[in-house]
Ligand SMILES: O=P(O)(O)OC[C@H]1O[C@H](OP(=O)(O)OP(=O)(O)O)[C@H](O)[C@@H]1O
Protein backbone atom coordinates (compact mmCIF):
# COMPACT_ATOMS: atom_id res chain seq x y z
CA UNK A 1 0.00 0.00 0.00
CA UNK A 2 1.35 3.47 -0.89
CA UNK A 3 1.91 5.59 2.19
CA UNK A 4 0.62 9.15 2.26
CA UNK A 5 0.90 12.07 4.62
CA UNK A 6 -2.20 12.05 6.80
CA UNK A 7 -3.54 15.41 7.95
CA UNK A 8 -6.41 15.44 10.44
CA UNK A 9 -8.44 18.49 11.41
CA UNK A 10 -10.50 17.10 14.29
CA UNK A 11 -14.09 18.46 14.12
CA UNK A 12 -14.21 19.18 17.83
CA UNK A 13 -16.13 22.15 19.33
CA UNK A 14 -13.42 22.86 21.92
CA UNK A 15 -10.72 22.95 19.25
CA UNK A 16 -12.87 25.33 17.17
CA UNK A 17 -13.53 27.50 20.21
CA UNK A 18 -9.88 27.90 21.25
CA UNK A 19 -8.84 28.43 17.62
CA UNK A 20 -11.24 31.38 17.43
CA UNK A 21 -9.71 32.81 20.60
CA UNK A 22 -6.12 32.60 19.33
CA UNK A 23 -7.01 34.04 15.92
CA UNK A 24 -8.60 37.14 17.46
CA UNK A 25 -6.13 40.05 17.42
CA UNK A 26 -7.87 41.44 20.54
CA UNK A 27 -6.97 38.38 22.67
CA UNK A 28 -4.42 39.44 25.30
CA UNK A 29 -1.27 37.41 25.89
CA UNK A 30 -2.48 35.80 29.13
CA UNK A 31 -5.61 34.42 27.44
CA UNK A 32 -3.71 33.55 24.26
CA UNK A 33 -1.35 31.40 26.35
CA UNK A 34 -4.13 29.49 28.06
CA UNK A 35 -5.95 29.01 24.74
CA UNK A 36 -2.79 27.53 23.22
CA UNK A 37 -2.47 25.23 26.25
CA UNK A 38 -6.04 24.03 25.67
CA UNK A 39 -5.31 23.42 21.98
CA UNK A 40 -2.23 21.43 23.03
CA UNK A 41 -4.40 19.31 25.30
CA UNK A 42 -7.15 18.54 22.78
CA UNK A 43 -4.88 18.04 19.79
CA UNK A 44 -2.75 15.64 21.85
CA UNK A 45 -5.90 13.80 22.94
CA UNK A 46 -6.85 13.36 19.28
CA UNK A 47 -3.32 12.44 18.18
CA UNK A 48 -2.95 9.81 20.90
CA UNK A 49 -5.90 7.80 19.58
CA UNK A 50 -4.03 5.37 17.33
CA UNK A 51 -0.53 6.24 18.50
CA UNK A 52 -0.15 5.65 22.23
CA UNK A 53 0.73 1.96 22.79
CA UNK A 54 -1.43 -0.06 25.13
CA UNK A 55 -1.33 -3.53 26.66
CA UNK A 56 -4.24 -5.76 27.57
CA UNK A 57 -4.41 -7.46 30.92
CA UNK A 58 -6.91 -8.47 33.61
CA UNK A 59 -7.78 -6.65 36.82
CA UNK A 60 -9.82 -7.75 39.78
CA UNK A 61 -12.74 -5.39 40.49
CA UNK A 62 -14.41 -5.63 43.93
CA UNK A 63 -16.83 -8.07 42.24
CA UNK A 64 -15.04 -10.08 39.56
CA UNK A 65 -12.07 -10.46 37.26
CA UNK A 66 -12.34 -8.10 34.28
CA UNK A 67 -10.32 -7.35 31.13
CA UNK A 68 -8.43 -4.04 31.28
CA UNK A 69 -6.21 -2.01 28.95
CA UNK A 70 -3.36 0.19 30.17
CA UNK A 71 -0.90 2.54 28.50
CA UNK A 72 2.20 0.40 27.92
CA UNK A 73 4.97 1.84 30.13
CA UNK A 74 7.68 -0.13 28.25
CA UNK A 75 7.36 1.76 24.96
CA UNK A 76 9.20 5.11 25.06
CA UNK A 77 7.17 8.24 24.38
CA UNK A 78 8.88 11.54 23.58
CA UNK A 79 7.57 15.06 23.11
CA UNK A 80 9.67 17.48 21.05
CA UNK A 81 8.57 21.11 21.43
CA UNK A 82 9.95 23.43 18.75
CA UNK A 83 10.99 26.55 20.66
CA UNK A 84 9.78 29.03 21.36
CA UNK A 85 6.18 28.74 20.25
CA UNK A 86 6.01 24.94 20.61
CA UNK A 87 6.39 25.43 24.36
CA UNK A 88 2.87 26.84 24.37
CA UNK A 89 1.42 23.49 23.28
CA UNK A 90 3.67 21.49 25.59
CA UNK A 91 1.85 22.00 28.88
CA UNK A 92 -1.44 20.60 27.56
CA UNK A 93 0.40 17.69 25.92
CA UNK A 94 2.32 16.92 29.10
CA UNK A 95 -0.80 16.65 31.23
CA UNK A 96 -1.95 13.77 28.97
CA UNK A 97 1.51 12.20 28.60
CA UNK A 98 3.01 12.56 32.08
CA UNK A 99 5.63 9.85 31.51
CA UNK A 100 6.93 11.23 28.21
CA UNK A 101 10.51 12.48 27.92
CA UNK A 102 10.71 16.08 26.70
CA UNK A 103 13.47 16.95 24.22
CA UNK A 104 13.69 20.67 23.39
CA UNK A 105 14.64 21.87 19.93
CA UNK A 106 15.18 25.62 19.50
CA UNK A 107 14.67 26.90 15.96
CA UNK A 108 14.26 30.46 14.78
CA UNK A 109 13.58 31.78 11.29
CA UNK A 110 15.68 34.53 9.80
CA UNK A 111 13.12 37.29 9.20
CA UNK A 112 14.58 38.13 5.78
CA UNK A 113 15.45 34.75 4.27
CA UNK A 114 12.91 32.73 6.34
CA UNK A 115 15.63 30.07 6.73
CA UNK A 116 15.50 28.42 10.17
CA UNK A 117 18.60 28.08 12.31
CA UNK A 118 19.04 25.87 15.35
CA UNK A 119 20.16 27.47 18.63
CA UNK A 120 19.35 24.60 21.05
CA UNK A 121 19.32 20.87 20.44
CA UNK A 122 18.56 18.61 23.40
CA UNK A 123 17.78 15.54 21.27
CA UNK A 124 19.50 12.31 22.28
CA UNK A 125 22.12 10.91 19.91
CA UNK A 126 19.87 7.93 19.08
CA UNK A 127 16.20 7.19 19.72
CA UNK A 128 14.89 3.68 20.36
CA UNK A 129 13.26 2.91 16.96
CA UNK A 130 9.98 2.11 18.76
CA UNK A 131 9.78 5.60 20.29
CA UNK A 132 6.47 7.38 19.79
CA UNK A 133 7.37 11.02 19.05
CA UNK A 134 4.98 13.95 19.36
CA UNK A 135 6.26 17.23 17.84
CA UNK A 136 4.60 20.43 19.03
CA UNK A 137 4.77 23.59 16.91
CA UNK A 138 1.71 25.84 16.52
CA UNK A 139 2.62 27.12 13.03
CA UNK A 140 3.64 25.15 9.92
CA UNK A 141 4.17 27.93 7.37
CA UNK A 142 6.87 27.70 4.68
CA UNK A 143 7.78 24.36 6.26
CA UNK A 144 11.45 25.22 6.80
CA UNK A 145 11.30 24.71 10.58
CA UNK A 146 9.31 21.47 10.62
CA UNK A 147 11.48 19.99 7.85
CA UNK A 148 14.60 20.83 9.89
CA UNK A 149 13.03 19.21 12.95
CA UNK A 150 12.07 16.07 11.01
CA UNK A 151 15.58 15.79 9.53
CA UNK A 152 17.15 16.03 13.01
CA UNK A 153 14.77 13.37 14.34
CA UNK A 154 14.93 10.83 11.51
CA UNK A 155 18.72 11.19 11.44
CA UNK A 156 18.62 9.96 15.06
CA UNK A 157 16.48 6.91 14.28
CA UNK A 158 12.94 8.25 14.70
CA UNK A 159 10.36 6.45 12.54
CA UNK A 160 8.05 8.96 10.76
CA UNK A 161 5.22 6.41 10.91
CA UNK A 162 5.40 6.54 14.73
CA UNK A 163 5.55 10.34 14.76
CA UNK A 164 2.70 12.80 15.21
CA UNK A 165 2.87 16.55 14.72
CA UNK A 166 0.38 18.76 16.50
CA UNK A 167 -0.02 22.32 15.22
CA UNK A 168 -2.64 25.03 15.40
CA UNK A 169 -2.38 26.33 11.82
CA UNK A 170 -0.93 24.35 8.93
CA UNK A 171 -0.29 25.95 5.53
CA UNK A 172 0.00 24.26 2.13
CA UNK A 173 3.76 24.85 1.54
CA UNK A 174 4.66 23.02 4.78
CA UNK A 175 2.22 20.18 4.12
CA UNK A 176 3.54 19.75 0.57
CA UNK A 177 7.14 19.49 1.80
CA UNK A 178 6.22 17.00 4.55
CA UNK A 179 4.20 14.94 2.10
CA UNK A 180 7.06 14.73 -0.42
CA UNK A 181 9.67 13.69 2.15
CA UNK A 182 7.75 11.82 4.86
CA UNK A 183 4.81 9.78 3.60
CA UNK A 184 3.51 7.83 6.57
CA UNK A 185 3.76 10.83 8.89
CA UNK A 186 0.57 12.14 10.56
CA UNK A 187 -0.29 15.77 11.32
CA UNK A 188 -3.08 16.98 13.62
CA UNK A 189 -4.03 20.61 12.97
CA UNK A 190 -6.76 22.85 14.38
CA UNK A 191 -7.06 24.32 10.88
CA UNK A 192 -5.47 24.45 7.44
CA UNK A 193 -5.19 28.00 6.10
CA UNK A 194 -4.91 29.01 2.50
CA UNK A 195 -1.73 30.98 2.04
CA UNK A 196 1.61 32.18 3.32
CA UNK A 197 2.39 35.81 2.47
CA UNK A 198 5.70 37.16 1.18
CA UNK A 199 6.88 37.79 4.75
CA UNK A 200 6.32 34.13 5.64
CA UNK A 201 3.16 34.70 7.69
CA UNK A 202 0.16 32.42 7.36
CA UNK A 203 -3.01 34.26 6.20
CA UNK A 204 -5.41 34.56 7.96
CA UNK A 205 -3.35 32.70 10.59
CA UNK A 206 -2.96 34.21 14.02
CA UNK A 207 0.17 36.37 13.71
CA UNK A 208 3.46 35.54 15.39
CA UNK A 209 2.65 32.70 17.75
CA UNK A 210 5.88 33.01 19.78
CA UNK A 211 5.48 36.76 20.30
CA UNK A 212 1.83 36.39 21.31
CA UNK A 213 2.55 33.53 23.77
CA UNK A 214 5.43 35.33 25.43
CA UNK A 215 4.19 38.92 25.10
CA UNK A 216 7.25 40.12 23.15
O1 LIG B 1 7.22 26.92 8.60
P1 LIG B 1 8.14 28.05 8.87
O2 LIG B 1 8.14 29.08 7.78
O3 LIG B 1 9.53 27.60 9.22
O4 LIG B 1 7.55 28.84 10.10
C1 LIG B 1 7.10 28.20 11.25
C2 LIG B 1 7.95 28.55 12.44
O5 LIG B 1 7.88 29.96 12.70
C3 LIG B 1 7.65 30.15 14.08
O6 LIG B 1 8.85 30.17 14.78
P2 LIG B 1 9.78 31.47 14.87
O7 LIG B 1 10.93 31.35 13.92
O8 LIG B 1 8.94 32.68 14.77
O9 LIG B 1 10.39 31.34 16.32
P3 LIG B 1 9.63 31.53 17.72
O10 LIG B 1 8.80 30.31 17.93
O11 LIG B 1 10.76 31.66 18.68
O12 LIG B 1 8.81 32.77 17.64
C4 LIG B 1 6.80 28.96 14.42
O13 LIG B 1 6.76 28.72 15.80
C5 LIG B 1 7.44 27.83 13.64
O14 LIG B 1 8.45 27.15 14.32
Ligand SMILES: O=c1cc[nH]c(=O)[nH]1
Nearest residue numbers: 141201202207208209
Ligand atom coordinates in the same frame (compact mmCIF):
# COMPACT_ATOMS: atom_id res chain seq x y z
O1 LIG C 1 2.15 33.03 10.55
C1 LIG C 1 3.16 32.61 11.12
C2 LIG C 1 4.19 31.95 10.41
C3 LIG C 1 5.26 31.49 11.08
N1 LIG C 1 5.34 31.70 12.42
C4 LIG C 1 4.38 32.33 13.11
O2 LIG C 1 4.49 32.50 14.33
N2 LIG C 1 3.31 32.77 12.44
Ligand SMILES: [Mg+2]
Nearest residue numbers: 208209210211
Ligand atom coordinates in the same frame (compact mmCIF):
# COMPACT_ATOMS: atom_id res chain seq x y z
MG1 LIG D 1 8.05 33.71 16.18
